[in-house]
Structure formats: C-alpha cells, structure tokens
Amino acid sequence: MPKPFATIVGGGIGGLAAAIALHRSGWRVEVLERAPRFTEIGAGISLWPNALAALDALGLAGAVRDVGAVEAAGGVRDRRGRWLSRTDNAELTRRFGHPLLVLHRAELLRVLTDALPADSLRPGCEVRAVRDEEPGPVVEHGGGESRPDLVIGADGLRSAVRGALWPEAAAPRYAGYPAWRMVTEPLAAPPAEGAATWGRGERFGYTVLPGRRMYCFATASLPAGGALGSPEAEYAELLRRFGDWPDPIPALLAAVPAAAVLRHDLYELPPLSSFARGRVALLGDAAHAMTPNLGQGACQALEDAVTLAHCVDGTDDVAAALRSYDVLRRPRAQAVARRSARLGAVGQLAWPPAVVLRNTAARLTPVGATLRSMTPVLGWTPPGAPVTETKNEIH
Template sequence: MTTERTAVIVGGGIGGLAVAVALRRRGWRVEVCERATEFTEIGAGLSLWPNALRALAALGLGDRVRELGAVEAGGGVRDRAGRWLARTDNAEIERRFGMPLVVVHRADLVRTLVEALPGKTLRPATTVTGIHEDGDTVVAEHDRGSLRADVVVGADGLRSTARSLGWPGARPPRYAGYTAWRMITEPLPAPLASGAANWGRGERFGYTSMPGDRVYCFATATVPAGGAGPDGEWAELRRRFGKWAEPIPTLLDAVPEADVLRHDIYDLPPLPGYVGGRVALLGDAAHAMTPNLGQGACQALEDAVVLASCLDRAPDIASGLACYDRRRRSRTQDVVRRSARLGAVGQWSWPPAAGARDLAARLTPSSATLRSMTPILGWKP
C-alpha cells in the first residue's frame, strides 16, 4: 500500500495556492500556512500571458480564470504625448502562442485557487517560525504548534521566512531604483480602444482593460525607496501624470483616491539553488522580479506545475526536488534579468538616452518583439 505523501506550503498567495492545487491533483495531502487572517489579495490587476494560462489549464482552472478576465484587443508603447512607439495585437499573440493575454483581478484569481482546495487544507493566521529536517521528514514549526511532512514549499514572497531560514547566506532583495503605483478605475462610460504603456523620462504610466468596463492602471517613477507623496498617493499621481496625454488624466479622475496602492520595486539576486534538503522555494521567495514583463505571477504558476510534476514522476523526494531546481532555476533567473533590463531602459531620464530608446522602439517591428518573447510565452507544461 502506497503511503500518502504530504506537503506543508508556507504562504497562501498565488504561488502557494497553485502548488497546493497541483499537488492535490496528484494525490498529495497538503496544508497551506498563511500568516494573514484570510486567504485573499489586495492587489490590483494581473496580466496572465499564454504561459500562465497553460499552467492554469494544467491545474484544471484555465477556463474558469479566462471567464473572469478580459482579453484586450491590443496594446503597445506610447510616449508621454500619446504617440505610438510600438504596437501589439492580441490576436497575433494568440495565433503565435495558442492563448491570448488575459487581465484579471488578483483577488479573483486567488479566490478561484482557494475554491479549488478543501477548507481543511487552509490554515490562516498561522505564522511559520522554524523549519528543520527530522529523519526522512521535515517539520514546520508555527506559532500554534508544528506540522510534519515529506516536503516544505516556501512560497512566502519577497521577504520569505522559508528563504531566510534555509538560505541564511542569501543576499537580500535589491531596490530597482523606482517605485510603482497600482490602481483600478471605477467603471467607465465607454471601453478603452486599447491598452498602452506610456514612457516618459524617469516615469511611466500604463493601463489595460478589465472586466466590468474598469481599467487597471500602473505607474512608476525613479525615486528613493521608502518615500511617500506628501499630499497622498493620488495627489502625487495627479502631479506627475495629470498633464500626460489622454486617456491618462481621465483614468486618474476615475480612480477612487483611497484605492491607490504604492510599492517600491525590488527583485532578488540569484540564489545558488531553489532546493535545500526537503525544502523548495517557489515564486517570489525564489526569484522575485520587477513587473516589467508581467511575469511574476506567471512564473510562480509555472513553478507550481513543474514542482508537482517533478515530485510525482521521480523515484524519490530528493530526485524530484533536484528535477524542479534543474528545470526552473535557469529559466526564472533569466526572466528576472530580462525584466530588470527592460525596467532600467523604461526608466531612463537623460533626454538623449530616452530619445534613442523611443526611436529604437519605433523602428523595431512588432514581429521581432513577439519573437523575442517566444522563450517565455511559448512555455508548455
């Protein structure tokens, strides 16, 4: 008789919930420890590229998530005056990669993942404080006791406790040099014709359609870490972007003042490995990245599917975890580097450099841009 295998997952965000779903589909018993009092997400919009939709399909959730999202006809890059520098066609993305680009609310995706799990697997208000191996098992200590399992998965984000416990020599997250604002408008009287990312000098403002005639907006500015707008974040956005080309002023007018989220942007220096003993890191805990490629959650979903597959197919736990590390570390660290480079270019503020950047974007065919994304978007489980 085969003994049921068990996993404790530290962190109940998108990556942690996704790996819980993936392992349960393969017969594992899982428990998800989340320090917050409920499993939810306060974030704004989230882009799910074709690779993420394939991962969700492997979890049995692809159709449901696509029903919750919006497929935008197209997008691209504009300058701050609204002139197109580069354009993309979602139909061409779907033709090339078999899946469209879908935008969902983060909370909707988290809720979908939670609903795919039995309530007994979820442990809210549970803070993991220690992890240690005990023979052929691993023990996760928490503020109300301990849990014993075959594997512990650290999916607890940028400031991961699991990483600090198991990788004490790892370099800390590094500030990318700019902060970001995220927000969702109230329903608009007319839908957007297309989304865009507008590039300025040391500043960017992007927007994309969401279900219900709402629009997800994001902005960045090169500023020291830890700052805050003296008159509030909405006023700071109005000051910086209120005179940019339409529809940006109109979109800002439609954003509830209290709903603007601000987060400094960090990524994670490369780790020498994502596995230590019977502990594996996943998502931001392993490879936190800047949002410039829209791949943070997408890569976490890939991680979840690959980790479950490797553990299921390998002859033992150690081989399965080694398979996961081998298949995920190089790929995700490459995405981290690519996203950081794109963000650095997007934030250029020296006028000659920004002008050269905009000219290069205008001269680059959209087909070449999509071709360069093939290694990322073409991923299949």
Template sequence: MAERTAVVVGGGIGGLAAAVALHRRGWGVAVLERAGEFAEVGAGLSLWPNAMRALAALDLAERVRVLGAVETAGGVRGRTGRWLSKMDNAEIVGRHGWPLLVVHRADLVRTLVGALPAESLRPGCEVHAMHPDGEAVVVEHRDGILRADLVVGADGVRSAMRRQWWPHAKGPRYVGYTGWRMITEPLADLRPEGAVIWGRGERIGFTSLPGGRFYCFATATVPEDAASDDGEHAAVRRRFGDWPDPIPTLLAAVPEDAVLRHDVYDLPPLPTYVRDRMALLGDAAHAMDPILGQGACQALEDAVTLAACLDETPNLGAALAHYDRLRRPRTQAIVRRAARLGTVAQWSWPPAVLLRDLAATLTPATATLRSMASVLGWVPPDGAC
C-alpha cells in the same frame, strides 16, 4: 502507500497553485498564510499564454478565462501620446494559442482557493521555525506543529523561509523606482486600447478589466521608502495628471483609498531553489521587475513544474533536483531580462530617452513577439497535464 504530505508556506498565487497541483496528485496539503484571510487586494495582473498553459494543467484555465478581459491590441506610447510600438492580441493567439488575459488578482486567488479542500487552508497561521527531522520536516507555527514530507516556500520577496535556510544568499535589492497599482471605478463610455506610456524616469500604463473598469500601474525613479506626505492618490495625480489621454480620465476615476504603492525589488540569483526537503518558488525564489508581466506567470509555472517533478519519482531528492534544473536557469534569465528592460524604460537622460523611443518605433511588432517566444512558448513538463 502512505499519503505524502506537504506544507506550503504562503497563500499567494504561487503557494495556492502549488497546493492545487499537489492536491490533485493525491498529496495531503496544508497552506499556512500569516494574513487573516486568503485574499489579494486592489490590483490586476497579466496572464500570458505560458501562465494559461499552467492553469490548463490545473484544469482552471477556462474558469479563469471567463473572469478576465482580453485586450484586442496594445503597446507602448511616448510622452506625447504617440504610439511607439503596437501589438495585436490576435498575433499572440496565432503564435501561442492563448490570448493575453488581464484579471483581478483577487479573482485568481478565489479560483485557486476554491480548488482546495477547506481543511487545507489555514489563514492567520504564521510560521515560527522549521527543521528537518529524519524523513520529514517539522514546521512550528502559531497553532502548533506539523510534520511533512515536503515544505514549499512561497512566502514572497522577503521570504522568512529563504532567510532561514539560505542564510548566505543576498537579500532583495531595490531596483531604483517605486510602483503604484490601482483599479478605476467603471467607465462605461471609455474604450481605449491598453498602453504603457514611457516618460523620463516615469511611466504609466493601463489595461481593461471586466465591467468597464481599468487596471492602472505606474512607476517613478525615487529614493527607496520615499512615501508621499499627502497620500499616494495625490502623488499619482500630481505626477501623471497631465499625461496624454486617457490618463487624466482614468486617474479621476480611481477612488482615493484605492492606490497601492510598493517599492520595486528583484532578487539576486540563488545558487539553488531546493535544500533537503524544501523548495522555493515564486517571488521567494526569483522576485523580478514587473515590466514583463511575468511575476505571477512564473510562479504558476513553478507550481505546475514542481508537482510534475514530484510525480515522476518517489525519490524526493531527485525530484527536487530536477525541479531546480528546470526552473532556476529559466526564471533567472527572465529576472535579468526584466531588469534590463526596466532600466531602459526608466531612462531619464533626454538623449537616451530619444534613442530608446526611436528604437521602439523602428522595431517591428513581429520582432518583439519573436523575442518573447522563449518566455511565452513554455509548455508544462510531461505528466503535468
């Protein structure tokens, strides 16, 4: 039987994970990444139990676990610093078998890259066009042409592949606020429990990383493309420098050139994630508000599910239709859930903020965990492991 081949457009977490999953099932894979190297810069991410199960299906969970940090506890605090709700990571482990792990994005990308043969990785390779040709797809890129049985679009929220093959789909929508991400220098004597602090139209959070560093993230309701004249480091310190401890200490430990700013977008629901011999995954299919920490987690789920569906049957059309049935309802529900929570967390009208904070205080942590069971309890399809 001839080797089946796939071209993955985009070398982020979802694209690389899809490539690993397909490679381990005997597919010939080429990952085309327009950037000059396979790398993620300057930010952390949360890997919830569902993501760890996806990584376990790729035989990478233990390798990733040693690269991350596990918070013993965390939760939400109000603008005064008072705890509104707390969650014990032991409860997450007890219910779902894996802890909440925080890793540097670059470490996860390096792990995925290391699981692929060097010849599969093609940095600096921008895709120009693609078109079906019989029982294959022709992909035209900077260095020439590739023919493949399958093309996977993992090229992000502004996916060129989605624009070409889903021309009537609505584009990304600005959710109303911008986000900053940053990592501190090591702070050997600081050991706070991770938290998100909710304000009025603003919030800031932090969690620990290995080596005494902290991953910090913040949002503010501002117009789209409203870049700061004096730089993002100054903007973050101006907005959040007097917030409750340990925020001032953390921000003071962030290098001036280490603050990343990105307006936050989500994606209106697509009618399908597949077309002909093409499939979308990750942000290209279902970009979402990051408040649930599920963006990378859902991309990992996508990758494992796609490979499992393709392994079930030699009929590519049937396999892709199954992938769409499994992934689209789930991910679009999570997009909606993240949008609702993100809106509430950004409320700025004082009576609404008071009501929100009171509701958070009165909601038991066990109820919050139960409400997340459908998200965190995902298991890979049969045959994925």
C-alpha cells in the same frame, strides 16, 4: 499506504497553485498563510500565454478566463501619446495558443482557493521555524508543528523559509523606483486597448479589466522609503506627475478612488544558487522575486508550481525530485528576472538623448520581431506536455 504530505508556506498565487497541482496528483496538502484571510489587495494582474498554459495544466484556465478580460491590443507610447510599438492580442493567441488575460488579483485567488479542500487552507497561521532533518522536515507554526514529506516556501520576497534554510542568500535589492497601482471605477466608454506610456524616468500604464474598469500602474525613479503616508497623498502625487499626460490618462486618474491607490517600493532578489535544499523548495517571489516590467512574476510562479508537482509525482526520493525541479526552473526564472530588470532600466531612462534613442529604436522595431523576441518567455510548455515548437534560450 498513506498519501505523501506537503506543507506549503504562503497562500499567494504560487503557493495555492502548487497545492492544487500536488492535491490533484494525490498528495495531502496544507497551505499555511500568515494573513487572517486568503485574499489579495486591490490591484489587477496580467496573465500571459505561459501562465494560461500552466493554469490549463491545472484544469483552471477556463475558470480564470471566465473572470478575466482580453483586450484587443496594447503597446508602448511616448510622452506625447504617439505609438512606439503595438501588439495585436489575436496574433499573440495565434502564436502561443492563449491570449493576454487581465483580471483582478482577488478573482484569481478566489478561483485558486475554490479548487482546494477547505480543510487544507490554514489562514492566520504564521510559520516560526523550518528545519530539514531526519526522518523528515519540521515546520513550527501558530497551530503547532507539521512533519511533512515536502516543504514549499511560497512566502514571498521576505521569505521565512528562505531565511531559515538559505542563510547565505543576499538580501532583496531595491530596483530604483516604486510602483503605484490602482483600479478605476466603471467607465462609460473605457479604452479598448491598453498601453504603457514612457516618459523621462516615469511611466504610466493601463489595461482592461472586466466590468468596464481599468487597471492602472505607474513608476517614477525615486529613492526607497519615500511613501507619503496615505493613499490620498499618493493620489495627489500621481495627479501632479501624470495629470497632464496624454489621453486617456487624465480621465483614468479622475476615475480612480483616491483612497484605493497603492504604492510599493519594487525589489528584486539576487540570484540564488539553488531553489531546493533537501526536501525544501522555494517558488515564486521567495525564489526569484523580479520587477513587474514583463508582467511575469505570477506567471513564473505558476510555471514553478506545475513543474514542481510534475517532478515529485510518483517519487519516493523527494530530494532528488527537487534537484530536478531546480535544474528545470532556476535557469529560466532567473533569465526572465534579468530580462525584466533590463526592460525596467530602459523604461526608466531619463537623459533626453537616451530617451530619443530608446523611442526611435522602439518605433523602428517590426512587430514581428518583438513577438519573436518574446517567444522564449511566452512559449513555455508544461513538463510532460507535447512540445510543438523549438524554444529559444532567454537572454
């Protein structure tokens, strides 16, 4: 009896993870990626305990930890550099079984692609049409036509799969601020802990990467479409906005290669009514693109991948299995997206009295209360794994 066959559209983190999960369950897979290579642009990524739980289910947590860094602690500071809240990574690990891990996106992609058969990866293959028809779905692409048992749309914010089968879906909406992302050169004495510094309508964060480098990110409340045309111009804008912020921010900016600064407007996807239609499913940003305020975009995509593979494992009724996937994933992922949007709105506050109230509330909130509030997000258990504690609903 032939193995079931899945076509995954999109070779990012979620698409590759889904391919790995299905491949290890006995599926034949192909990953269609529009770009000429399976790679990620130069920025860091934070993998929280729930993401590492998903990677553990894929058998890859150890390999990912080998190329990542665990910082001692992190937290939030005010514009003067005073701590508003702090979190100990050892306590995070104790509560949730995994640490907060930071690594370069390209390293994560390398681990994921290495876990798949080389002939399942099809770069430079743009999808032209997707249909779910009898006797099975059809995917037209640059290499011809595929007729799989299952199609997974993991093709990001502007998903072609979503556009084809969810024509009524609302367009992505601008979050109100862009993000700058950058990686420093190796530092002689990098900070041992990361932080997000909140100003008035502006934020600057940094976190530890392997090799004595730091991953830095910044936001400012600005209209969409305001990119300055070159990384060097964006670097000059960062110096203008954040060059006099509290240490170590000026030193970190000085260690950033000007040509390596990335700027992207941030968008979120209005909630979909379903993540599945027939034998086609969406995951990752194609299903629930969210702001990066919780660091959960890739984490939720990894959860999607593990859950979807669990739902279709051993079934002959793919459509019914995808309905189960939708029930398991959509409420959770959309709740995380809402929570991330709320945190972003708080972080971007600019009216001085509101900023004072925000900072005071953050300073007075006990660390234990902060960690408990994160339990519904970080305490995720892969389907089929033993549940060790009751998880609270995400609000």
